[in-house]
Amino acid sequence: MLIPFAHESMGQQYSNNRFGATLGYGFMIAHRANMRHLIQGHTTSLELQYTIKPKPGHLATYYNNPSIGIQLGYYNPGNQEQIGTCMGVFPSLRFQLWNRKYAPFFQFGAGMGWVEKPFDQLTNYQNIAIGSHINSIVQFRIENNFQWDRASVKVGIGFTHFSNAAFSAPNLGINLPTLYTGLAFGKIRSQYDLDETEKSEEPSRNQRHELFYGMGAREISLHNPKKYLTGSLNYQYFRQFSNVFAWTAGTDLFFNPSLGAELNSSKLLDKANFQWGVCIGTELLFNSSSIYLQQGLYVLSPFKGNGSAYNRLGYRRRFQNGWIINFGLKTHLAVAEYFEIGIGYSFKQKIE
Numbered sequence: 001m002l003i004p005f006a007h008e009s010m011g012q013q014y015s016n017n018r019f020g021a022t023l024g025y026g027f028m029i030a031h032r033a034n035m036r037h038l039i040q041g042h043t044t045s046l047e048l049q050y051t052i053k054p055k056p057g058h059l060a061t062y063y064n065n066p067s068i069g070i071q072l073g074y075y076n077p078g079n080q081e082q083i084g085t086c087m088g089v090f091p092s093l094r095f096q097l098w099n100r101k102y103a104p105f106f107q108f109g110a111g112m113g114w115v116e117k118p119f120d121q122l123t124n125y126q127n128i129a130i131g132s133h134i135n136s137i138v139q140f141r142i143e144n145n146f147q148w149d150r151a152s153v154k155v156g157i158g159f160t161h162f163s164n165a166a167f168s169a170p171n172l173g174i175n176l177p178t179l180y181t182g183l184a185f186g187k188i189r190s191q192y193d194l195d196e197t198e199k200s201e202e203p204s205r206n207q208r209h210e211l212f213y214g215m216g217a218r219e220i221s222l223h224n225p226k227k228y229l230t231g232s233l234n235y236q237y238f239r240q241f242s243n244v245f246a247w248t249a250g251t252d253l254f255f256n257p258s259l260g261a262e263l264n265s266s267k268l269l270d271k272a273n274f275q276w277g278v279c280i281g282t283e284l285l286f287n288s289s290s291i292y293l294q295q296g297l298y299v300l301s302p303f304k305g306n307g308s309a310y311n312r313l314g315y316r317r318r319f320q321n322g323w324i325i326n327f328g329l330k331t332h333l334a335v336a337e338y339f340e341i342g343i344g345y346s347f348k349q350k351i352e
Contacts, residue, residue, distance in 0.1 A: 017050065017052050017186060018051045018067070018069075019048075019050055019051075019184070019185050019186065020050075020051070020154070020182055020184030021046070021049070021182050021183060021184075022049070022180045022181065022182030023045070024043075024044065024045035024046075024047070024158065024178035025042060025043070025045075025178065025180070026042065026045075026176055026178035026179060027039070027042055027078070027177065028043055028077050028078055028079070028174065028175065031172070031173075031175060031334060032172055034128060035128065035172060037126065038079055038082060038083065038128075038129060039078065039079070040078050040081070041078035041079070043076060043077050043178065044075075044078075045073060045074065045075045045076070045160075045176070045178055045180070046073070046074045047071055047072065047073040047180075047182075048071070048072045049070070049071045050069055050070050051092075051094070052068060052069065053066075053067055054066060054068060059287060061243075063095040064095050064097070064098065064099050065105075066094065066095040067093075067095075068092070068093055068094075069091065069094070071088075071090055071091075071092050071109055071111075071139075072088075072089050073087065073088045073089075073137075073139075073160070074086075075087065075088070075160065075176060081117075083115065083116070083117055083127055083129065083130070084115065085116045086114065086116070086162060088111060088112065088113040088137035088139075088160075088162075089111055090109040090110055090111025090112065090139065091110075092108065092139070093107065093108060093109070093286070094107040104142055104143065104144045105141075105143050105144065105156075106140075106142055107140070107142075107143065108140045110136065110137065110139070110315075111136070111137055113135040113137030114133055114134060114135070115132070115133055115135055115162060118130045118131050118132050118168075121222070128170045129170065129172045129173060130162060130163075130172075130173070130174060131164065131168040131169050131170045131219075131222075132168040134164070135164045136162070136163055136164065136165065136329075136339070137161070138160070139158060139160045139161070140158065140159045141158040142156055142157055143156025143180075151183060151184065151185050152183070152184045153182070154181065154183070154184060156180060156181075157177070157178070157179055158177070158178045162174040163336050165216075165329055165336040165338050165339040166218040166219060166337060167217055167218060167219065167227075167338070168219060168225075169219040169220070170222060171336060173334075173336070205240045205241070206239075206240055208237075208238050208346045208348060209236075209238075209346070209347045210235070210236050210237075210238055210324065210345065210346050210347070211233075211345055212232075212236070212324070212342055212343070212344035213231070213232070213233055213342050213343060213344070214231065214232045214326060214341065215230065215231055215232075216338035216339050216340035217230065217338060217339075218230065218258055218338040220258050220262055226261075228257045228258035228261065230255060230256045230258070230338055230340065231255040232254045232255070232342070233252070233253045234250060234253075234344075235250045235251055236250030236279075236281075237249050237250060238283070238346075243285075245283070245285065246283045246285060247280070247281070247283075248279075248280065248294065250278070250279055251276070252276070252277045252279055252296060252312075253274070254274065254277070254330075255273055255274055256274075256338075259272055259273055259275075259302075259305075260272040260273040260303075262305065263302075271302050272302045274300075275300065276298070276300045276301070277297055277299055278297055278299060279294045279295060279296035279297075279312070280294065280295060280296075281295065281312070288317060288319070289315065289317050290315070290316045291315060292312070292313065292314060293311070293312075293313045294312040294313070295311055296310045306332045307332060310330060310331070311330070311331045311332065312331070313328065313329055313331070314326060314329055314340075315328070318346065322345050322346045323343065323344070323345055324343065324344035324345065324346065325344075326340075326342045328340050328341075
């Protein structure tokens, strides 16, 4: 049962929370030729979402009409025999793409996913997409909604991805583009209903030097199920250039013993296990949290199997004492290499 907390503003009643549900219809992408046998039919989905409106502050002021929520999803990838049912639970952020009253909304979220029938050497060897029950789930959406009193109809297009980032092979991933429609209940006050006294002041822009250390784990293939522990050191220069964006530039040193193993080397300190690269990136800022995306190029890499470019994306939380926690994913375009978790520290912060 949903009990909204309402208040009066400009002669209307608004709630601080909202409940919604969507139904989706789409297909699974066979992004590798050897995955085509997994496409047996169209995909369907049912998602439930609970959202709240953030209090006036950085997030509410500098993102157009934002809301944050928690989402529970049920997904039928169209192949019950080899993949089964997929589910996911994850937080999400939703905001308008530009400052217009009827502009579309962008929503993204990430969390924990579950796949009913992962790869099994004996009983399910045809599912070469996913090798574990527990996975990550990442979702992006573009949608719009049409308000009618305290209910609204939403329509949009979304993209949902399941992956374990090579923690357990195979890991080609499950990709589900979807058209969807749904209902939401509860009229949430938008930025157009705020008066000037409710809007926060512009935050100071800053620049800093940051150092990170991260750890991860990965498998090479089905024929080598051993878990290889990875490590990385990253330095970056961080400069905020707007209320919601910062740019970064830096360098990475990677230690990955699975690379040497692929080259038939058993030495832990073999040069094949090390990679050095340079990177540039951007961060999307939410108070003390951020979502980051980096593009890197290997300067030195004895292992050539992944090409000369790499990517990193993830979440960071910065604390006032300078410490940072980091959750990220290293990839080579659409091919995930490994998840990493780590810590960092900010040096010599300069506020403008």
